[in-house]
Amino acid sequence: MSRKAAFLSLGCKVNSYETEAMRNMFEAAGYEIVDFKDIADVYVVNTCTVTNIADRKSRQMLHQARNRNPEAVIAAVGCYVQAAGEALLEDASVDLLVGNNKKSELLQMVEACARSRSRIESVIDINRENEYEELNIITTTEKTRAFIKIQDGCNRFCSYCIIPYVRGRVRSRSEEDILNEVAALAAGGYKEIVLTGIHISSYGIDRAAKPSKAENSAGSDGSEAILDEYNEDYEADIPLASLIVKIGQIQGVERIRLGSLEPRLITERFLRTVSSVRQFCPHFHLSLQSGSDSVLKRMNRRYTSGEYLSKVNLIRRYFELPAFTTDIIVGFPGESEEEFAQTLDFVKRVGFSHIHVFKYSKRAGTKAAQMPQQIPEDVKGARSNKLISLAQAMSKEYKAQFLGRIEKILIEEEAVIDGVKYQTGHNERYLKLAIRSEAALENSIVEARVCEILTDDLLLCEISN
Numbered sequence: 001m002s003r004k005a006a007f008l009s010l011g012c013k014v015n016s017y018e019t020e021a022m023r024n025m026f027e028a029a030g031y032e033i034v035d036f037k038d039i040a041d042v043y044v045v046n047t048c049t050v051t052n053i054a055d056r057k058s059r060q061m062l063h064q065a066r067n068r069n070p071e072a073v074i075a076a077v078g079c080y081v082q083a084a085g086e087a088l089l090e091d092a093s094v095d096l097l098v099g100n101n102k103k104s105e106l107l108q109m110v111e112a113c114a115r116s117r118s119r120i121e122s123v124i125d126i127n128r129e130n131e132y133e134e135l136n137i138i139t140t141t142e143k144t145r146a147f148i149k150i151q152d153g154c155n156r157f158c159s160y161c162i163i164p165y166v167r168g169r170v171r172s173r174s175e176e177d178i179l180n181e182v183a184a185l186a187a188g189g190y191k192e193i194v195l196t197g198i199h200i201s202s203y204g205i206d207r208a209a210k211p212s213k214a215e216n217s218a219g220s221d222g223s224e225a226i227l228d229e230y231n232e233d234y235e236a237d238i239p240l241a242s243l244i245v246k247i248g249q250i251q252g253v254e255r256i257r258l259g260s261l262e263p264r265l266i267t268e269r270f271l272r273t274v275s276s277v278r279q280f281c282p283h284f285h286l287s288l289q290s291g292s293d294s295v296l297k298r299m300n301r302r303y304t305s306g307e308y309l310s311k312v313n314l315i316r317r318y319f320e321l322p323a324f325t326t327d328i329i330v331g332f333p334g335e336s337e338e339e340f341a342q343t344l345d346f347v348k349r350v351g352f353s354h355i356h357v358f359k360y361s362k363r364a365g366t367k368a369a370q371m372p373q374q375i376p377e378d379v380k381g382a383r384s385n386k387l388i389s390l391a392q393a394m395s396k397e398y399k400a401q402f403l404g405r406i407e408k409i410l411i412e413e414e415a416v417i418d419g420v421k422y423q424t425g426h427n428e429r430y431l432k433l434a435i436r437s438e439a440a441l442e443n444s445i446v447e448a449r450v451c452e453i454l455t456d457d458l459l460l461c462e463i464s465n
Helices: 011-028 052-068 077-087 102-114 163-167 175-187 237-249 268-274 295-299 305-320 337-350 379-400
Strands: 004-009 033-034 044-048 074-076 096-098 121-122 147-151 193-195 255-258 283-285 323-329 353-357 404-418 420-426 432-435 445-455 458-463
Touching: 004 011, 011 033, 011 044, 011 102, 011 147, 011 193, 033 077, 033 353, 044 077, 044 102, 044 353, 052 077, 052 420, 074 102, 096 102, 102 121, 147 175, 163 404, 175 237, 175 432, 193 237, 193 432, 237 268, 255 283, 268 305, 295 305, 295 337, 305 337, 323 337, 323 379, 337 379, 353 379, 379 445, 404 432, 404 458, 432 445
Parallel strands: 004 033, 004 044, 044 074, 074 096, 096 121, 147 193, 193 255, 283 323, 323 353, 432 458
Antiparallel strands: 404 420, 404 445, 420 432, 445 458
C-alpha cells in the first residue's frame, strides 16, 4: 500500500509553485497525495513569514497536522523556517525543518526522517546563496493557468519587509529551463502562463549585470543590496521582455500574464517589445505601497509618485484600457493625515481596477519596526476602510467601461449565483466574467459581449454570434 502525503501552501504564488513542485516530486516517487485535512503519513507545510499573523498560521497548521496523525512525519519548509529555525527546533510538532533553496531535497530528507525517527534540520545561510534552486512542475491543481517561477530572492530591502532576509539575493532561473517547462505545460493543455517570483522585475540581473564601481556587497547584516546598482549601459528590462517574446512563440500558449512589477521596469523599449506579443495580457500589477513621496522615502521604495504616474501614462500609450492593480500599506510609521490624504488623491489620479489594502504590521528584524510614531490600530483601521471604499468605487468605474465590449473569456469553472448556473473565467485584464451556457466550455476561450455588472466582482456576458 502506497504511503500518503499531504501538502499545504501558505502565502504567495511562489510558495504555491514550490508546493506544486514538491507534490509532483512525491507523486513521482509513488506517494498517494491526499487532502491536508485527511490522515497522511507525511505532512508538508510550506510556511510564510511575511507578517506575524503568517508566522502564527504556519505554527497552527503544523500543530494541526501533528494532532491529525501523531505518527506522521511533519515537515516545515520555507520562509518561516528560514526566519525562525531555532524557535521551531523547540517545537515538538515538527520532525523536519527545511529552509529556502533546499526544497528540491525534501523527498530524500522525509524518507531519512521516517527511517531514523529523529529530527532533521536543513537551513542554510540564504544570504550567501548565489544559485537558483531548480524545481519543476508537471501538473498543477489549477486546470487552466499555470504559475511559473522564474526567479527567487530580492535585493531591494524595503524598510518594512522581511523577505530579502529569508529569500536571499536575486537568483534567476535559466531561460532554457523556463521555456522547457512552459512548453510541457502548454502541451498538457494549460493556456495561460503567469510568470511569478519574489521580485520578477529583477529577473536576469544576476546573469547580465556587473557590479558597479561602488563594489556592491552585502553588509554584515545583509542589509545592503548587491547587484542593484547597474552599469549605465545595462537595461534591466531586457531579460524579462526577451523571455516573454520566446514564451509567445510556444505552441499552445494563449496568454502570458505577469506577477507584481516594480515601476522601474516599465520603459519604452519594454512596452514596445511586449505589446508586439499577441498573448501578452495588459494587466499590470504595479507595486505602489503609498501615494505619498515622504512615506515612500521612509519605506525605501526608490521612486516617487510622479515617476510612478509617468509609467502608468506610458503604459496607456501602448494598451487600450490596461488594468492597473496594486498593493497599498496604510498606517506606516509616521504616516500623517496629510500623507494619507496624498495617497487617496494619488490613487484617484491613477484609476486602479483593484487595490489590495494592508494595514501596516510590525515585522521584527525590519527597520520600520524600530521607527518612531507607530500608528494606533484604530487609526489604521479607519484609513483602511476609507481606502477600501474608494478602491471599490474605482473598480466599479473601471468595469463599467467594458459594457458593450466583446471580450475573450478563458472559462475556468462553474458558479451558481441566486440559483442560476454560470460558467465563469477571466479576460486578459483579469476581470471576472460570466456566461450562461450548457456546453462544456472549461479551459476554452469564448468571445462574449459584456451586458451588465452582475455583482461587485462579476460581469455578465452574452456569447457573440
